[in-house]
Amino acid sequence: MLKVHSARKALLFAVALLGILFVSVQLFKGKSTSLDEMLKKVPQLYGNNEKEDLFSELVRDRKNSESGKEQKNEIGAKGLAALGFTYKRQDEETEMIKKLSEMTQKLVDDQEKRINRLEKERQGLERQLERLRRPSDELSLREKLSFLYPFDPNAKFPGYIWQSWKYGLNDERFGDEYSKCQSKWPGKNPGFVHEIFNDDTSSAFIHFLYLNVPDVTEAFDALPNAVLKVEFFRYLILYAKGGVWADIDTYPVRPIPNWIPENVEPSELGMIIGVDYDVEGEASEDWRNTRARKFQFATGVMQAKPGHPILREVIAAITEETLQKKRIHQLQLPESGRDIALMEWTGEGVFTDISLRFFNDYVLSGVFSKVTWKDFHELEVPKLVSDVLVMPKKALMSPFMENFDDNEDESDPMVMVRHRHAKIYKESW
Structure with a gap:
């Protein structure tokens, strides 16, 4: 040169x-x-x-x-x-090269942005197609549910917290006591997605999630009572999306990741549930007047991965029971004994029966020995059966303490959640 x-x-x-x-x-x-x-x-x-x-x-x-x-x-x-x-000409050539370089870089950047946008759109379309894919009409109800939301035991627990209340969060009728409780869930669990549904939004969401399982949406719509729908909703949302369900009158004492003991690998788990009622530990009560079973698992707080078989079986059982009641025109709850009827239909009764049935199905659970409620009687520490971690009653169902400071300074390390047990569903009879 x-x-x-x-x-x-x-x-x-x-x-x-x-x-x-x-x-x-x-x-x-x-x-x-x-x-x-x-x-x-x-x-x-x-x-x-x-x-x-x-x-x-x-x-x-x-x-x-x-x-x-x-x-x-x-x-x-x-x-x-x-x-x-040729200085002037060289300057002009240098300036032209610089402009060409800038134009080339701009084209490369624009192309990169276009590729990223197209990739996001592709992923979004794939997710929509996944949701909208239609199972064959020849499949049974359980097969359709498994087809739409298959269970992946190696997946992580999704970071969702689901709650429902008949009033919106900005509604003055929401209630200060419930507002304080719900605000603690995201506060204790930063990074989790916290959603509160009301009656209208929960119905719309279920119709979206189970569009291709019309039996489920029909059963949901047929339930005659808002309480029954809330009970059904908790299983449906956990089965489709996974995460944590928490009743609106619950208060988190410890972050959700701390629920799992150190000697248990999170990858081993598919669900976390707690004991609700253990009659021999509360022998003074006449359980038949207040409970559907003398031993019950709780439904007020639980955690699950999407597609778990227990949730699938609960959804199928409630759907079949509801559609049968619809056919014979017996959808109304009885005037007396509504608490127990609720537990039998959508609550702790049916959930306990199906959970124990799961433990004793070695094809689903991998457990070869017989499992009964006595295996969880007077439980003091968490117990792992199959992929279900069963927590003692005090872990997820301890009585609520009005002084929030006491909750913050909880002395018992086993207490994870406190429950007001307000029986707020009675307001919706």
């Missing part, structure tokens, strides 16, 4: 020298008294457009010299630079 540049300079110098000699000879011979005319003839010796432009510029420079010495010197310097150097 250096050699080419030097050769070019030498050539330009030679051209300038020949031009000066030509002018001198013409003046000496006296053939022209006009310097302008002689300068115009110089480019004809070479027939080069580039040189012609340079000498034409010299002619213009000379004509403009009368405007003053300063201007003359400036133009003369420009003419010499044009003859001997």
Whole structure:
């Protein structure tokens, strides 16, 4: 590159020298008294457009010299630079290269953004297709549920906290005591998605999630009572999305990740449930007047991975029971014993029966020994059966303490959640 540049300079110098000699000879011979005319003839010796432009510029420079010495010197310097150097052209080329580089980089950046946007749109379409994929009509109810929301035992617990109340959070009827409780769930669990549904939004969400299982949506709509729908809703939302269900009158004492003991790997778990009632530990009560079973698992607080078989079986059982009641026109709850009827239909009764049935189905649970309620009687520490971690009653169902500071300074490390046990569903009978 250096050699080419030097050769070019030498050539330009030679051209300038020949031009000066030509002018001198013409003046000496006296053939022209006009310097302008002689300068115009110089480019004809070479027939080069580039040189012609340079000498034409010299002619213009000379004509403009009368405007003053300063201007003359400036133009003369420009003419010499044009003859001997290419700085200006190099600057222009450099500027052009810079602009081309900027344009190229902009095109690359735009293309990258376009590719990222298309990838996000593709992923969104895949998720929508996944939701909208339709199981065959020939499949049974349980097969349709498994098809839509298959269970992955190696998946992590999703970071969701689900709650429901008949009033919206901004409604003044929500209740201060419940508002304080619900606010503690996201406060104790930063990073979790916390959603509170009301009757309308829960219905819309279930119709969206179970669009392709019409038996489920029909059963949900057929339930005659808002309490029954809330009970059904908790299983449906956990089965489809996973996460934690918490009744609106519960208060978290410890963060959700702390529920799992150190000697248990989270990857081993599919559900976390707690004991609700243990009659032999509360022998003074006549359990038949207050409970559907003398031993019950709780439904007020539980955690699950999507598609867990226990939830699938609970959903199928409630759906079949509800549609059967609809066919024989017996959907209304009885006037007396509504608590127990509720537990049998959508509550702790049916949940306990199906959980114990799961433990004793070795194909589903992998447990070969017989499991009964006595295996959880007077439970003091968490117990892992199959992929279900069963918590003692005090872990998830301890009585509520009105003084929130006492909850913050909880002395018993086994207490994870406190429950007001307000039986708020009675307000919706």
